[in-house]
Amino acid sequence: MRASETLASGxxxxxxxxxxxxxxxVASLCVLVAIGALCLAAPLVARxxxxxxxxxxxxxxxxxxxxxxxxxxxxxxxxVLVRLLYGGRISLLVGLGGALVASAIGVxxxxxxxxxxxxxxxxxxxxxxxxxxxxLLPLLIVLAAVDLAKLGLPAELAGGAAASVLRIMVxxxxxxxxxxxxxxxxxTLSIKNRxxxxxxxxxxxxxxxxxxxxxxxxxxxxxxxxTTLSVGNVILAESVLSFLGLGIQPPxxxxxxxxTNAQELIxxxxxxxxxxGLLIFVTVLTFNLMGDGLQEALDPRQSRHR
Amino acid sequence: xxxxxxxRGIETLLVLLVMSxxxxxxxxxxxxxxxxxxxxxxxxxxxxxxxxxxxxYGLDRPLLERYLRWLQRALAGDFGYSRLYGQxxxxxxxxxxxxxxxxxxxxxxxxxxxxxxxxxxxxxxPRGLLDTLVNLLAxxxxxxxxxxxxxxxxxxFAVTLGWLPAGGVASVGDGGFLDRxxxxxxxxxxxxxxxxxxxxxxxxxxMLEALEEDHIRTARAKGCGTARVVLxxxxxxxxxxxxxxxxxxxxxxxxxxxVVETVFSxxxxxxxxxxxxxxxxxxxxxxxxxxxxxxxLLANLAADIVYLxxxxxxxxxx
Numbered sequence: 242m243r244a245s246e247t248l249a250s251g252x253x254x255x256x257x258x259x260x261x262x263x264x265x266x267v268a269s270l271c272v273l274v275a276i277g278a279l280c281l282a283a284p285l286v287a288r289x290x291x292x293x294x295x296x297x298x299x300x301x302x303x304x305x306x307x308x309x310x311x312x313x314x315x316x317x318x319x320x321v322l323v324r325l326l327y328g329g330r331i332s333l334l335v336g337l338g339g340a341l342v343a344s345a346i347g348v349x350x351x352x353x354x355x356x357x358x359x360x361x362x363x364x365x366x367x368x369x370x371x372x373x374x375x376x377l378l379p380l381l382i383v384l385a386a387v388d389l390a391k392l393g394l395p396a397e398l399a400g401g402a403a404a405s406v407l408r409i410m411v412x413x414x415x416x417x418x419x420x421x422x423x424x425x426x427x428x429t430l431s432i433k434n435r436x437x438x439x440x441x442x443x444x445x446x447x448x449x450x451x452x453x454x455x456x457x458x459x460x461x462x463x464x465x466x467x468t469t470l471s472v473g474n475v476i477l478a479e480s481v482l483s484f485l486g487l488g489i490q491p492p493x494x495x496x497x498x499x500x501t502n503a504q505e506l507i508x509x510x511x512x513x514x515x516x517x518g519l520l521i522f523v524t525v526l527t528f529n530l531m532g533d534g535l536q537e538a539l540d541p542r543q544s545r546h547r
Numbered sequence: 548x549x550x551x552x553x554x555r556g557i558e559t560l561l562v563l564l565v566m567s568x569x570x571x572x573x574x575x576x577x578x579x580x581x582x583x584x585x586x587x588x589x590x591x592x593x594x595x596x597x598x599x600x601x602x603x604y605g606l607d608r609p610l611l612e613r614y615l616r617w618l619q620r621a622l623a624g625d626f627g628y629s630r631l632y633g634q635x636x637x638x639x640x641x642x643x644x645x646x647x648x649x650x651x652x653x654x655x656x657x658x659x660x661x662x663x664x665x666x667x668x669x670x671x672x673p674r675g676l677l678d679t680l681v682n683l684l685a686x687x688x689x690x691x692x693x694x695x696x697x698x699x700x701x702x703x704f705a706v707t708l709g710w711l712p713a714g715g716v717a718s719v720g721d722g723g724f725l726d727r728x729x730x731x732x733x734x735x736x737x738x739x740x741x742x743x744x745x746x747x748x749x750x751x752x753x754m755l756e757a758l759e760e761d762h763i764r765t766a767r768a769k770g771c772g773t774a775r776v777v778l779x780x781x782x783x784x785x786x787x788x789x790x791x792x793x794x795x796x797x798x799x800x801x802x803x804x805x806v807v808e809t810v811f812s813x814x815x816x817x818x819x820x821x822x823x824x825x826x827x828x829x830x831x832x833x834x835x836x837x838x839x840x841x842x843x844l845l846a847n848l849a850a851d852i853v854y855l856x857x858x859x860x861x862x863x864x865x
Contacts, residue, residue, distance in 0.1 A: 265683075371562045374795065374847045376839045378802030379820050383570065383836065386824050388578040477692055481806055484694045485821065497692075504698060504810065507713075511702040518695030526690035533686070 259538035266534020269527035276524060280329035292320040295492070315502075315513055324494060325516055331406060331495040332521065336476035336528075339410040343417030343475070344468040350418060351425025352456060356433060356448070365426070369419040377416055381478060384412045385487035405490040409482060413475045420471065424463040432459050462539045470532035473525035480521050496521045555851050559844050566840050567621075571614050574833050577824065582606060617833075627830035631823065636834040640819065644838070646716065647808070647815035651800050653731065654738035659793070661743040666750025667777065667785075673755060681747065688744025693803050697737045697810035704733060714812035734811045741803050742796070749792045750785065757785040787857045794850030798843040 261267060279286070287293065290311075297319065306313045311322045354365040389408070432438060432455065441451050482488035483497030491498070496517040503514035582600045601607050605616060620626075626636045669678040705713035717727050757763070758781050766780050805817030812818070816835060823832035 367558070371566075374562075374798060374843060375566070376798040376801040376843050378805050379817075379836055379839055380570075382805075382821065382824055383573045383577070383832070386578070387573060387576040473690060477690075480692050481694060484692075485806075485809065486825075500695060500698065507698060507702060508706055511706055514695070514698045514702065518692055518698065521692045521695060522687075522690060525692070526686060529686055529690050 256538050260534055263534035263537060265530045266538075269530040269534070272523065272527045273531065276329065276520070276527075277333060280326050280333060283323065283326035283330060286326055287320070287323045290320060290323065292323055295319070313512065315499075315510075321513070321516060324499065325496070325520060328494045328496045328499050328517065329520060329524075331489055331493055332476055332479060332497070332524070335406060335409055335413075335479045335489075335495065336472045336524075339413040339417065339475040339479070340468050340472040342410055342414040343471060344421045344464055346414060347418035347421025347467075348425050348457075348460065348464055351422040352429050352452060352460065354422070355426040355429025356452065356456070362426070365422065369422055372416060372419050377478075378481065381412060381416070381482060382485065382487055384415070385409070385482050403493070405488065406493065409479055409488050412482075413478050417471055417475060421464055421467045424467055425460050428460045428463060429456055432456055466532055466536045466539060469528060469535055473528035473532070476521060476525050476528070551855070552852065555848060559848050563837075563841055563844055567618065567837055568614055570833060570836050570840070571617060572610060574829050574836075575610065575613075577827065577829070577832075579827050580606065626834040629823075629831040630828040631826050631831065632828075636831045639831060640816070640835055640838060643814060643816050643819045643835075646813065647801075647804055647817060650731065650734055650738060650808070650813065650815055651804055653735045654742060654804075655793070655800065657735065657739040658742040658746055661739070662746030663750050663789070665743075666747045667754055667782070669747070670751045670754035670758065671773070671777065678751075682751075685744035685747045688740055688742075688747075691741070693737065693741050693806040694810050696740060697733070697807050700733050700737055701810070714810070716814050730813070734807050734813050737807045737811075738800070738803050741807075742800060745796065745799075746789070746792070750789055753785040753788045754781060757781040760784070787854065790857065791850045791854050794846045794853070797846035801839055801843060 313321050315321055315324065350365055354362040385408075389404075438451060438455050441455060446454075479488055479495060480497030480500070483495050484500050486501060489495040489498050499517040500514060503510070503517070507514055580601075582597055582604065598607075605613060608616075628634065629636050629639050632639045665681050669681040672678055701713045704711045711732055712730055713733075714730075716730055754777075758777075760781075763776060763780055766776050771780070801817065804815060805821060807813070808815040808817040809821050816839060820832060820835045820839065822828070823835060
């Protein structure tokens with residue numbers, strides 16, 4: 242229902258203006274851009290500091306913050322700041338990638354369900370209800386523990402570190418498409434009988450054209466909001482799985498994996514547990530605030546309420 | 548009404564059945580297999596022995612056949628033995644389930660005690676200072692990584708201040724009520740902080756909607772005071788969707804409990820599921836996961852029933 246109300250939220254200029262009026266959302270965007278830029282510049286930062294992110298220095302473990310190591314060193318003598326930035330690349334990659342894949346699946350399913358209706362529609366809605374109702378994390382853990390080699394995938398493809406990135410994106414996408422599917426379905430349903438769509442049909446436009454020219458643009462707004470909001474959830478899911486040892490595999494690191502070791506060292510080096518978690522927290526929070534701001538900017542009629 | 552409930556009940560059972568098959572299949576895809584694990588302890592066994600044993604236990608049969616055999620036994624109440632604990636799985640699960648229900652119940656209660664009043668207060672003056680502050684805290688609540696929040700609570704209260712134990716269920720040699728309570732404080736606090744924000748946002752949104760109804764305007768026009776309007780006229784209506792949300796939240800509460808229990812080494816269902824999966828305890832993982840799913844689905848069914856009871860308008864729309 243919400244989705245149909247966003248229909249009129251038209252022009253980009255007005256959108257930008259309304260978005261700018263939300264200080265929390267604008268601040269979030271700035272913070273996110275800063276975090277993203279720093280993570281992208283990780284190799285540069287490493288070179289500036291003169292450290293190698295992989296180099297193990299057993300004599301320089303648990304160093305306090307200094308000029309050479311702004312956030313100190315970890316249990317293997319690696320620079321914490323540089324590791325954080327490299328970890329952020331993985332976390333952000335998984336977050337954005339996973340959310341985009343999930344949304345793409347959701348859009349396709351939602352449009353098909355809304356457009357065709359009937360049995361397929363009912364089936365899709367039942368499945369989304371069921372997925373939303375399930376205890377997600379235990380199931381994610383089982384999925385993450387699945388041995389891909391048993392499915393007949395070659396071992397190097399199933400077990401590699403790079404594969405763990407792809408795999409976790411697929412896993413979160415498997416459960417993450419439902420919100421977008423619902424929104425898209427609702428929007429499709431509300432548009433498909435509007436006069437301009439009926440006119441297009443009467444003029445003989447093929448369904449593909451109607452979907453592309455009329456349905457997709459009108460579905461875009463709620464999908465963008467839902468995707469933004471889901472990036473945060475995907476990052477959270479990835480970090481939990483990685484923390485539990487089932488997500489990103491070494492030698493790659495994400496913010497979640499950096500916390501795995503930190504738990505055992507919590508009495509000796511509590512600071513190691515602080516930074517990665519703080520970055521996850523800030524990143525997820527800013528994605529959520531930004532999504533919320535976008536939602537209101539796209540949907541001014543609702544924003545009286547919020 | 549009863550026909551609707553019957554339909555929802557049958558649907559719930561169907562979903563549970565489908566889930567049991569999916570979970571069974573997924574567990575079978577986890578690394579290793581029970582016979583290999585059993586034999587790896589003894590070098591005298593050969594691959595021929597392993598093959599014979601697999602045939603004996605039917606592990607070489609197709610997936611569907613194995614599942615149906617498992618289902619047949621499960622329906623008769625036989626879920627097999629736990630590999631890690633050497634006991635029938637439900638003998639392992641019950642005490643853990645009680646611990647988890649205690650953790651989840653206490654957190655749920657506290658989260659509601661925080662979320663409902665805060666949500667109402669925030670709704671009274673939308674966009675006011677209090678509203679902004681409360682909303683920001685709510686956003687923080689569902690943006691914070693559960694395991695990190697738990698770790699930070701340990702750092703603060705167990706490492707730095709030394710007030711509370713860092714993990715476990717009870718002290719060795721003690722086990723009295725107060726002792727157990729000290730072990731509950733941090734996990735409950737973590738789970739509460741994770742949940743309260745969601746409830747708060749729902750109460751607020753629902754309250755705002757209720758306050759816009761015509762009968763509220765009428766009451767106000769007749770000179771009804773704010774407290775009376777909010778508590779007597781708006782709150783009952785605003786609570787209806789909240790009841791549903793609480794019940795629908797069972798699954799995510801269980802997910803949160805899994806992480807919190809793991810970090811605090813709290814012996815509940817969540818940690819049990821995690822340990823069973825990592826320890827290749829297939830029977831236990833399967834039964835515990837299914838129980839968690841069943842409980843979640845039941846909570847959803849309960850939400851539907853309560854909703855029907857509370858909001859008669861639903862009958863007309865269904």
